Amino acid sequence: MDSLTDSTNHISSSINEMVEYRALEGHIHSVGFQLDECLIPFLELAGFGSAALIRTFNLRHDLISALVERWHPETHTFHLSCGECTITLEDVALQLGLPIDGNAVTGVSLISRPARLCYDLLGRSPSEGKFQTLKFSWLKANFEYLPSTATELEVMQAVQAYIMHLIGGVLMPDTHGSEVHLMCLLLLSNLHNTRSYSWGSAVLAILYRELCRTTDLSAVDIGGCLILFAVVGSLSDAILVIH
Template sequence: MALPLHDGFNIIDFQQMGSLINNNNHISSTINEMGQYRVLRGRVNSVGFLLDERLIPYLELAEFGSTAMIQTFNLRYDFISTLVERWRPETNTFHSPCGECAITLEDVALQLGLPIDGNVVTGVSLISRPATLCYELLGRSPSEGKFTSFRFSWLKANFEHLPSTANEWEVMQAARAYIMHLIGGVLMSDANDSMVHLLYLPLLSNLHNTRLYSWGFAVLAMLYRELCRMTDPSAMDIGGYLILLQSWVLYRMPF
């Protein structure tokens, strides 16, 4: 039976919860059949070049300042693999002997300083004139033809060393490039672990308006999607913001 709460929601007891869980093709149900324990591999979780202090005011304007200051630390993929075994896609929660828990938007806001209210982070998958957009917002383009992504190597080669004579507009262009690398390489890494999709760039055209998007919600949604995907025993490469996942567990479940 369900236990009523004052706000009108219900907690489903474990007996009832069992009927909601499908164990077919979940990593937790196939561990004993696997010849070797599966340790996941992580995708990029760092920006490949140093942050120029001249970019900081523009990163703060866009609400990416706190995230850019987070130091990368060693990720324990054996630990993360164990967490995935307790993740249930049916409920989007970790199941443990003492109950259920999950990362929330409050955790994202506290740890990353990203906005969790506002417009949905979305965009078109194909931009009609990508080179024109890049020249307008970055001052250069990786190609004159059609393309949908930036390589991290291209961002590093073109924006790692900002000239001492750079004017305000050039510093702002470099800040956009840094945020693009931060999005694709750290916050929302996916199957393209060497690239970031172009669809995020239009959201950075006006950095003052960039803060009006719910970037924290997008980061959490991507991490949830990756956790669900990794419950497949055949999956090996996990994306999403794994630093958030590991630090959340160490903070919320220190035991």
């Protein structure tokens, strides 16, 4: 590695001394139930129509790990033999169809009345006590099947549940488990306003954060929207350049 990365904690500084190659574990929890067609217009209204078409896929952990070795936190770019490249907001917009302009995706980290929020927006709650996340298994169990007699309110609730699963499972997965924070549900309270948030910026920021974190030798897994790695040429072509 060149002088841009002089930290002894960067994975690249220890590759030659490693007994066993480090392959990061990726965390992807795809939406595990079929999308009902009646949800599509509302998903498009909210700005998640294209992202909702994402299906399950396999990750090459060794290839992702090899690219992390070439990631420079100082410049947020991959340094390859052929030059520098990175993942941009334009890539996010083209691949995922998410809005990249608008308000920042942010909110309160502690929901004071989580059960009330869930009842108001989803029509049901996983608990009457204190909780800050929704498990994907609960979302699937309660919203996988939409009855043919569903009202518009029930359809809207199913849309919000689907987007929550999509955010936590595919677009912004973390490394702590199969659940999504309730903060995101607050931003879905009015689907007409949901697309006013820059969801694409949030997705890219989390991926950048994870790339920077995993350059440390002690990291064992990586979160974020890993399908965006496809824009780095292609993973297979990039790895040929690296080696």
